[in-house]
Amino acid sequence: MSRLQTKLVEHLHDAQREPAVADPRGILPAADLAAIRTEGLTKEFGKRVALDHVDLRVPQGVVFGYLGPNGAGKSTTIRSVVGLIRATSGLVEVLGHDVARDRDAAQRLIGYLPGDFVAYPDLTAAEYLHHLTCLRGGAGASAIPVLAERLDLPLDRRFGSLSHGNRQKVGIVQAFMHEPPLLVLDEPSTGLDPLGQREFLAMVREARDQGRTVFLSSHVLSEVEAVADVVGVLRGGRLMFTDSLSNLQRQALRRIDLVFGNAPPVEALRRARGVHEVVVTASTAHVRVEGSTAELLRAAAPYGVENVRTHEADLGDLFLGWYGEGGES
Ligand SMILES: Nc1ncnc2c1ncn2[C@@H]1O[C@H](COP(=O)(O)OP(=O)(O)OP(=O)(O)O)[C@@H](O)[C@H]1O
Numbered sequence: 001m002s003r004l005q006t007k008l009v010e011h012l013h014d015a016q017r018e019p020a021v022a023d024p025r026g027i028l029p030a031a032d033l034a035a036i037r038t039e040g041l042t043k044e045f046g047k048r049v050a051l052d053h054v055d056l057r058v059p060q061g062v063v064f065g066y067l068g069p070n071g072a073g074k075s076t077t078i079r080s081v082v083g084l085i086r087a088t089s090g091l092v093e094v095l096g097h098d099v100a101r102d103r104d105a106a107q108r109l110i111g112y113l114p115g116d117f118v119a120y121p122d123l124t125a126a127e128y129l130h131h132l133t134c135l136r137g138g139a140g141a142s143a144i145p146v147l148a149e150r151l152d153l154p155l156d157r158r159f160g161s162l163s164h165g166n167r168q169k170v171g172i173v174q175a176f177m178h179e180p181p182l183l184v185l186d187e188p189s190t191g192l193d194p195l196g197q198r199e200f201l202a203m204v205r206e207a208r209d210q211g212r213t214v215f216l217s218s219h220v221l222s223e224v225e226a227v228a229d230v231v232g233v234l235r236g237g238r239l240m241f242t243d244s245l246s247n248l249q250r251q252a253l254r255r256i257d258l259v260f261g262n263a264p265p266v267e268a269l270r271r272a273r274g275v276h277e278v279v280v281t282a283s284t285a286h287v288r289v290e291g292s293t294a295e296l297l298r299a300a301a302p303y304g305v306e307n308v309r310t311h312e313a314d315l316g317d318l319f320l321g322w323y324g325e326g327g328e329s
Contacts, residue, residue: 033096035060035182035213036081040090043076043237050076052237053090058215058230060095060181063208065228065245066217067322073237074217075115078186081215082112094182111178115186115217117171121160125170128159132174140177147173150199165191176203183207185216189223201227221319225249233322240322252315253288258300259307260285265300272299 036058043051051073058064068074079085080092083103092099094106119128126144133141148155153169154162162170168191175183183204189197204214204227218224224231225245232242253276258264264285269278273295277288289296293310 033060034058034093035062035095036064036215037093038077038081038090041077041080041087041092042089043073043080043085044088049237051080051087054234054237054239056232056239056242058213060213061208061211062229063204063214063216063227064242065224065231066215066234067219067221067224067231067319068217068234072234074234075186076237077234078112078115078184078215078217082110082184083107109181111175111180111183113171113175113183113185113188115190117168119159119167119170122158124156124158125153125162125166125173126155128170129155129174129177133177136178140179143177143179144173147176147203150203151196152199163191165193165196168192169196172200172203176207179210179212181212183212183214183216185214187218188216189218189220197223221315225315235322248315248318250291252318253290254293255311256287256289256293256296257307257309257311258285258287258296258305259283259309260300261304261306265303268299268303269296272296 034057036056038054038056041051041054041056042049054073054077056077066074066077076085080087081094081099083099083106086100095109097106097109099106119125120131123131125148129144130141133139133144145155147153148169151169151172153166153173157166159167159170168188172185172188175185175188189200192200201223204216207214208229214227216224216228228245230242230244231248233240258269260283262283264278264280264283266278266280266285269275269285269287272289274290274292275287275296276290279286285300287296297305297308
């Protein structure tokens with residue numbers, strides 16, 4: 001992180017001095033108010049268009065998974081939302097606060113984990129986190145040991161001597177500890193071991209179950225599948241679509257293995273509605289099917305099916321299709 005960015009992040013913590021309530025005037029935000037709303041969000045770096053008229057609406061109380069290939073513009077969106085960079089044009093609102101006009105009020109509501117999280121190398125994790133609670137007017141101090149224990153983070157070690165994964169845990173703790181209504185997390189599970197990742201996902205679900213909103217960018221599809229309610233896909237600076245995870249899973253191809261007594265009836269299986277692919281090994285047909293498997297099973301039944309193994313719908317192929325071209329050029 002550059003010196004300028006470090007200063008901007010410090011400003012962000014300073015803005016969080018006020019208690020993290022959704023409306024500092026004590027009026028709760030209307031339930032239909034979006035946690036994040038962008039309209040025509042465009043960001044140009046010189047001639048490079050990083051974001052091109054992005055219209056995003058993240059409702060309150062959901063986990064929103066923001067996906068896209070390298071260079072698609074995820075971090076640029078996130079840095080625009082948390083007020084670290086100014087949009088070239090378009091609107092960004094956080095719980096009704098215009099980030100350009102009312103940045104401090106917006107930042108007060110956000111817990112932010114940057115993609116390149118760093119802290120002062122000579123401070124211990126505990127000293128650094130307590131330093132942040134001071135900047136934030138004391139909010140979150142009591143949560144530090146609790147979150148550190150959950151994530152198995154050694155608080156007494158100097159930040160500069162921590163492993164990559166443990167540094168990331170410091171970043172996660174500082175984002176969560178003051179219980180902000182909106183968490184904005186850029187590639188949050190980078191470097192976490194499986195236990196750390198599991199605990200982190202549990203923290204995300206708990207935040208959501210408390211009615212808070214989590215906006216996270218990720219390359220880890222399994223993580224998004226495990227935790228997101230809504231998915232948005234960005235390509236080449238354009239938002240391709242947003243949809244609920246359950247809708248996407250319905251579209252995803254299901255894998256089903258059919259074991260026959262004799263050679264599998266490949267042609268009959270291929271003709272069944274929704275079947276995309278049939279691969280045969282010995283007496284087993286490995287079939288990939290879209291939507292319901294009823295038609296496939298009806299087609300297979302006359303040929304003496306001895307066993308059926310079904311697998312969870314896999315978003316992987318959909319994901320690779322979405323990624324395609326559209327990263328950095
Ligand atoms: N400060 C900057 N100056 C110039 N170009 C930038 C700057 N920040 C980002 N970009 C460009 O904007 C585009 C989007 O970058 P961004 O970091 O938002 O992508 P990303 O989706 O987060 O990628 P990744 O998955 O690799 O983190 C890229 O082409 C990048 O080179």
